[in-house]
Amino acid sequence: MPEIAEVARIVNRLRTHLVGKIITKVTPFEDAIVYKDTTHEAFKQALEGKKVLEARQWGKYFWLVMDSSPHPLMHFGMTGWIRFQHDSTAHYRATTPEENPTWPPRFAKFLFDLPDASSLAFTDPRRLSRIRLIDHPTGDLRLVSPLSENGPDPVQAPVSIDWLSAKLSARRVPLKAWLLDQSVLAGVGNWVGDEILYHARIHPEQGTNTLTAEMVARLHGALGYVTGLAVAVEADSSRFPQDWLMLHRWGKGEKRKVNVLPSGERIDFVKVGSRTSAFVPSLQRIVGEQAGRKRGRKVKGVEGVEESEQEEGEGEGEGEGSEVEEVKPAPKRRAKVKAVKKEEVDGDRGRDVPPPARRSLRAMAKAVKGEPEPKEEEESDFESLEVPAKKAKRVR
Template identity: 50%
Template sequence: MPELSEIYRIVHFIRQHLVGKTLTKVSTQHDDIVYGKVGTTAAEFQKAMEGKKVIGAGQQGKYFWITMSSPPHAVMHFGMAGWLKIRDADTYYYRTDKPGDKEWPPKYWKFLLETDGDPKTEAAFVDFRRLGRIRLVDCPADDIRQHTPLKENGPDPVVDKDTVSEAWLAEKLKRKKVPIKALLLDQANISGIGNWMGDEILYHAKIHPEQYSNTLTDSQIKELHTAIHYVCSTSIEVLADSDKFPEHWLFKHRWAKGKKNKSCTLPTGEKITFITVGGRTSAVVPGVQKKTGPVAGDIKDEEESSSEREVKRKRAVPKKGTPKQEAPKKQEPGTGERGAKRQSKQAVKTEDVEEHTGAGRRRSARIRK
């Protein structure tokens, strides 16, 4: 998925090739997911954009927008595999020699833009996986970030560098008890950091991705803050061109995973391993990223009460050799009142066990959640 630095790259090309020009022709293809999921139609997008002048472009994390001479404006997200192609411009952040990538219009396009001028500029939003989103936001251009979906997301560490301060980060970390990698990936906390950037940041900060955010020391928070701005600023300076990333970066050596006769190691000889954190595969350098505090699964939930532990003990499987409790036998003729009392007492005991077991299950479900 394109992350903060890749979005920075495409905004750069929009400003270079589209800003200041009028869209003389806009073509769209109906897609009830890419447009429809966010309440827009292809026809509405075409009507809103055609004939207007592009006056600007901006970014907040993984979202970007094109501002027009009058509202509404286009706000977009690439999803997993979307991109904006500009004809005869090297917008891609990775190199490809596929013949299909030279075709125009490109495959899987959702909209095509043509501008005035000589030569004219042609651009296309493409998305073969249909996980991208294209919407219209009807507000003044300066207020776009005050509207959905941007207002629900956290600050951008590049655009909002002053906001993402060490003090701000410390408060955010202390208020949450989640693996630090999961916190960085949550766009409601901070915008733009995805899987590879999160791994790169934690590697440079020497922090294990599974460690709980609220257990980081002041010195670790300081290192994390420095690493966030270092990775973000360095990657955007080269417009997300990974060929120009520093050779010592984790990014340059992590992609050998699963390849035959290839090993994932850094130039220093440190081995790169892979674990799952927050549902995402994370690259870790164990020799550098030590666990200095509790991590997910290492400690019991502190909210578990003594009564809940008692219930768990009652539900435990009997040890080997412990006689199993037999079900009450059917009363034989002639057992009389004594047998009936014994059956009644046994039935009450069984109901009590079932009630405790059911409550235990409900409590356990809440703990897991």
């Protein structure tokens, strides 16, 4: 899924190829799911012939500031992306430029034609992205919904240790799930969250309210380091340091391969908040009061599978401040009642049956005969019921 660094990559390309130019033609494609609170026709009418003044980002959201309102606000969801006709290396997963790419690309939601005869397209095969039109006089969309519900962008608005400590202690959830909550920090997704926790040497299931001051300090440093570097290199994994977890978390398709770091530490996987989390058991241990508690199930069979493919349908929606369920003590389970066969009930009628069971049997018998149900005090009727004898099984 495109996260804070991948979105930064697109915003930088938009600044290069689109900002300062007039959108000469808008070709929208109907999609009532992707176009949120607007339509593809309204999108065309609002933007065609307009000049793009700026391209901005906040977390996983990005938008274009036009020369007049409204302004388009976009979110990639799981598989959304913007493709540039003459810049095929712009996709963060691309290792080499495409030769003779098909244009327009498949799954396009809109096309922008520009004065220099170039074009760009917003695509999304899974339709989990969102495209909005927002009316705002200045184009600072951070002040309006849905961005107003998002937390700070850790690169554009770095948080302090005191802020981080206060936010953590106020909740009681697994730390990985807390990091993915966009109402807390905007832009942190699954792989960025795992990378932060790996560099902070904290287990993804560690409770937010159990962190020591030293752990909070390590988390604060890792948050700034990972997001800052990832954005600086525009999510280009070839420019990540070799000790980053991101480079070694998947097994590249080799069956039964054990994922390890260059130093030899094994990488393991666990489900946290319905998402697959990668961690290094030898370096990231649960400490304190949570050390002896039952943990989430481990995940197997993830070798060589991209995260968005493996976790089908487990996207983070639009990142509009998703709620994270608080950790509560597990309720005591009631003992399961074994199903009783009719023959066993018939055989037990002559035994000492508790009063509730007597009333139930009497009511059943009266209902079969078509008689009204007697009052609760008529206990003697139960004794007079004639119960047919059980038929003997035929022996062959």
